[in-house]
Amino acid sequence: MILIGELSLWVALLMATWATTVSFAGGMQRRQDLVASGERGIYATLAMVVLASIGLWTALITHDFSFKYVASFTSANLPLVYTLSAFWGGQAGSLLFWALILAGYSAVAVYTNRDRNRALMPYVTGTLGFVLVFFLATLCLGANPYERLDWIPLDGRGMNPQLQNPGMAIHPPNLYLGFVGTTVPFAFAIAALITRRLDGDWLAAVRRWALVSWFFLTIGIVLGMWWAYVELGWGGYWAWDPVENASLLPWLINTAFLHSIMVQEKRGMLRKWNVTLVVSAFLLSIFGTFITRSGIISSVHSFAQSPVGNWFAGFLILCIVVCVYLVTTRLRDLETKAELESMVSREAAFLYNNLLFVGIAFSVLWGTLFPIISEAVRGEKITVGPPFFNAVNVPLGLLLLALTGVGPLIAWRRASTSNLRRQFAVPAFAGVSALILLAALGMRDLSALISYMFATFVFTTILQEFYKGVGARRRMYGEGAVTALGRLVARNRRRYGGYVVHAGIVVMFAAFAGLAFKKDHDVTLRAGESTELRDPFGHLWRFTSQGVSQYNELNRRVVAAALDVTRDGESMGILTSEKRQHVDSRGNPTFEPSTDVGIIGSLKQDVYLVLAGVGEDERAEMRISFNPLVVWVWIAGFIMAIGGLIVMWPQAERKRVQSGYVAPLAPASRDGVEV
Template identity: 45%
Template sequence: MAEFGNFCLLFALCLSLYALFAALIGASQRQPRIVKSAEKAAFAAAGCTTLSFAALLYLTFTNDFSISHIAESSSRDLAVFYKIAAIWGAHDGSMLLWVFFTALLCAIVIYQNRSRYRDMMPYVLAVLMIDLCFFLSLNFFLSNPFKQLTQVLADGTLQKFMPADGRGLNPLLQHWAMVIHPPILYLGFIGFLIPFAFAIAALITGQIGTTWIRTTRRWTLLTWLLLGAGLLLGGKWAYVVLGWGGYWGWDPVENSSLMPWLMGTAFLHSVIIQERRGMLKIWNTILIMLTYLLGVFGTFITRSGVVSSVHAFSDSGLGHFFLIYMAAVLIASLGLIAARRSIMKSERQLDSLLSRESAFVFNNLVLVAACLAVFFGTMFPVFSKWITGVQITLDAPFFNKINIPIGLILLLLTGVGPLFAWRKTSLESLRRAFFWPAISAAVVVAVVFIGGIRHFYFIICMALCTFVLVSIVEEFFKGALVRRETKGESFAAAVVNLTLKNKRRYGGYIVHFSIVMIFAGLAGNAFNRETKAQLATGQELRIGS
């Protein structure tokens, strides 16, 4: 079965290489038959990676410890539930999971668009296949999950070796969240490949309009949601298992998941401006390119050993390949953007600084600043070693000092942004819109202050949470009142229909509500007290006031 799994992996690589070249040749020669053949090759590659993944699953369940990966991450007494997690419990298997998901997503996207965007799809397919070929090559040649254990006999010959039992799954990973956290997180990373592929295809074909954004919007939202869910699940695992005293330790691998999420959030907001106003075309393309690359960078951090992390796999020697791939993608994408810059000019300018467009632009700048701060902090050990020869690691206090104010500005923008109208808003309108949220925030500040709490960031955070919450409620309330008047519906029906008829706007407010909940939870961190002491029997220690 190991040989079969290995063969499927190699065959998938051959098929994806064929798909890549066939797509490019088909597009350049305008031969739909060749493109169709390329698409079928991509489906076949997905089938082969599925077979390969199934083979590893079978070998894990049948306790075939002659396979190095299984001997390293599984054991006979491991519960069935955790045997599944053992697949991605070590480096090689987790790479196969990555490849499996990539191939499946590629196949789904190609099938979804089998009869649309025919001019763009060959290039989309080519970009998808470049990514798949890269990861399949790494998986087959450098990180093969079907590698067999061998022993050297007395006469110097090599013989297959099968230990009586495996080393078992790392106890830290034996938690329910670990069974679903990596797959969800991987889907969150990989999914950004799809909007990136469409963006590149749009650049190549010169269709810089909103087609690629509309087509990939659901994929982007789903990917963003999965990445967010992956981050939260990781936080849950860290809180329960790792004993850091918290859910977030600004660990390099955690940071590498947060960065594409931040960049993806910026992208999700800024594409709205391109759709509505025909602006920020270059910016949006750069954002999705960076989001995709940050996803690859995340797996580079995890697998290269470039920075030490409790989550990282040991140095697998893949780091250089990732760096070359990322550099090539960056240069090629920027080259394409430069070549197309003449048709990517904004169709319009900002009408006013007091407009929703301005709020979105500011939101983008803050999100990118947050991402850069996390990137700089994460890579500081590497930079410091290059420059000074001494590796200096930045701990949580650095990240907190930088990111707490940035996070609070973002929270403020979450509340303020929707209060602006598109194009321009008068000061009088803003005064009316800000009235209730500001009054509510002031009341909360007073209550918290009277309650004896003096923690600056806690007070600001609670005030902003209240501001955003009231602004969201106000949006629904006023919107429902308008709908009740114009459509003659009951208030409850108006609220429901308002949301259903404009899911993008009101769905966005629901997401903002969840962000408020997260920030309210984060504010609780202000009261964390950690004390280490040795106590004699019967001795007491009081923590906090």
């Protein structure tokens, strides 16, 4: 099976090359037989990549250490779940995983469009095939997971202990599903540009794919935050690390696109912008992969430096050149006939929203690339840290939060004063009231105050939207309140699912603001000694050391410190943090020691314990932190995922294609806004 897998990889490369060639040829010569053959080429590529993946999994499970990949990332004593997840734990395997997802997505895209978008499909298939060729060629020639060692080691090196975490087993697949998901919209955009069919058809085809990509990126990013929080032991969940930024960039651009697509659907505007966003999301996915693979920027997450980085750099440059050429030669076809009639309108709000998303993306990209730019210009690698990112992105993020409340309420085309008053009176009052209340309660952190004011404002707008929507249905169709609510969401999934996502965003911002009140305490305790600390909510916590214990587990030596915890005299249980030294099956240390944090979680705050080390007399050196509202970050991620599911949930055929009415018209541009 392993050998078949190895051979399948080469056959997959052959199939993808065939699919690319005949699809483009079929499109240009309008030959249906070539197009059909190209589409079959995609299906065949998927089948081959599946076989190649099964082969690698077989090698991993059977601990075949004759393969360099298996020996580098697993060991005989690695638990099964992590042996399976080692598939995407290293460079070559994760590239194969990427190819597997891409082949799967490509096959689904080709299959679901077998009767639709036929003029675009040859070029869509060709573009998907071309991206597949790149990944498969990189796999076969640059980083082959089936590369063999000259000798067979008795045991493998094992997996980095920080990756031995349930979050790490499922975080990368989600992220890859998101990254790779940008490829299908990219392929449609390229097809639309080549054929100059830049009307609404390609947009309708890609919206769902952009959503899929957004959905998985959201889950992947939040899982990554959770992993960083529980595994890395520095007490936070986001450090503006280059690899974290790399995952955020396509998310930001995807989110911007999911908003601006509505402006094109309703008003026929932002056509150039939308094409650019779709193409950029894909390029940024490849850029993110390039950063992680090339070793060009150091990061806690990156793979070892390897020639694969050059492959990605070359591919990225090629894609940029092709995209710039296609967009600049199609500018006339992308002209928008409608104009922005008022700066106070829904489309203007979407425009501001997009500018902010792109602004944040640009600042993140700039900060991430700064070490390279500074080295090129001044010969000195300067890394910008969280202070830069926070200084730029916190204000932009807060403005974006405010727009989350404004956009959905404001009228299309031109908002009248009465529209503004009717829609915003209650939410604005609620927001200002929250600000005054929190200030009166003693909150002094300006960013947090503004966050909570805007969060209350937006949350009230969402409640008001549901309330008005239910009211409208009751008046229009005479339904009961519960039926009206159910049908309101079921029949307007895009809009109300979107509101649920917005609610998740509100919760996330509220949770972010909670970190302004984080408190860290470094303590050293011997067995039996205690310390008393006050949390941000005023509770008195007492931590009594239960001493330090040392023991061996399956693949690690553990030093653990335990604290008996009480809050205001009430027992909260035992809090334990571990230092782990992983060992191979012969007991030799592997990797650097890692930390397992102890957390007592609640809706209000996490009490977060990190064992820093053990000194003389078995003194445990520890950091105890009170992290307010952290659990709400994970809850927010969950709410956003639910919202995403509501939006994505399949609807009847006509609903899927139809997006309601188009363009409230100004008499002067009556004929201009048809898309």
